[in-house]
Amino acid sequence: MLDLNHGSGATYGAQRQATAVVEAVNAAIDAALLTRHRAEPPRRYVSTSGLGRPCLRQIQFDTLNVPKDEGRDFEPATLRIFEAGHRGEDVVADWIRAAGFDLRTHRSDGRQFGFSALDGRFRGHIDGCLVAGPVGIAYPALWENKALGAASWKDVVKRGVVLSKPVYAAQIALYQAYLELPHPALFTALNRDTWELHAELVPFDAALAQRMSDRAVTVVRANDHQELLPRVARERSSVVCRGGRAGDHWHPSCAWIDRCWRLAP
Ligand code: SF4
Structure with missing residues (x-):
């Protein structure tokens, strides 16, 4: 007897209809994500999150909300990954609390903990602060979490966050300095594919924090003037500009590469 049940493949037109539904649902979601992203108010300050990137001009473009090159704004697929990262942070915070840690992530008014310097033009918001817990580390300790794809996560596990992800290490050092949390920070990395969790302690690197703080001052001053x-x-074909791997580090392509190389050196 012919099987006409759903999924049997024998129903006339079922495959084409299923494909159409997948495409329609995803197109609707992508449109909604793009609309939401474009409605977000632009950030008008130097953020800790990107200060460790190699190029000061790129940081400046970002800070001044200079429009990205045509076709180089975030794709819906990237927005989905960003959102997964944010949600992953909530999940890891929940796990940490369930394990018995006293983790503070928000003020009583619901805002994240953070700092503001240079008349509000340099700011950062932390994932949280561990005040006490079942593991013998020095408290209070900064908590910083990232959700990473499998390959990136494995590299962090292998080499540690300082070597594998210097941009994150810079962010951690700045938070430790500005929020006066000099004990080793607890860095956790969630594997987005398997939901494994990596955890490591990151000692405070005062010299790194100072270098990054100086960069923030440089960008703010340049913007002022x-x-x-x-x-x-020196070349547009540099890996930092066009994207790719240099040594042990992967660089995303710069979203302002066309604009940058049209301007003065
Ligand atoms: S294209 Fe290269 S030099 Fe220009 S802003 Fe981007 S990273 Fe910097």
Whole structure:
């Protein structure tokens, strides 16, 4: 007897209809994510999150909300990954609390803990602070979490966050300095594919924090004086600009590469 049940493949037109539904649902979601992303108010300050990137000019473009090159804004697929990262942070916070840690992530008014310097033009918001817990580490300790794809996560596990992800290490050092949390920070990395959790302690690197703080001052001053900061690279074909692997590090392509190389050096 012919099987006409759902999923049997024998129902006339079922496969085409299923494909159409997948495409329609995803197109609707992508449109909604893009609309929501474009409605977000632009950030008008230097953020800790990208200060460890190699190119000061790129940080400046970002801070000044300079429009990205045509076709280089975030794709819906990237927005989905960002959202998964944010949700993953809530999940890990929940796990940490369930394990008996006293983790503070928000003020009583619901805002994240953070700092503001240079008249509000340099800011950062932390994932949380561990005040006590069942594991013998020095409290209070900064907690910073990232959700990573499997390959990136494995590299962090293998080499540690400082070597594997210097941008995150810079962010951690700045938080430890500005929030006066000098004990080793607890860095956790969630594997987005398997939901495994990596955890490591990151000692405070005062020199790194100072270097990053100085960079923030450089960007803020340049913005004040409407000075264009120098490029990090001599050639447009540099890996930092066009994206790719250099040594042990992967660089995403710069979203302002066309604009940058049209401007003065
Ligand atoms: S294209 Fe290269 S030099 Fe220019 S802002 Fe981007 S990373 Fe910096």
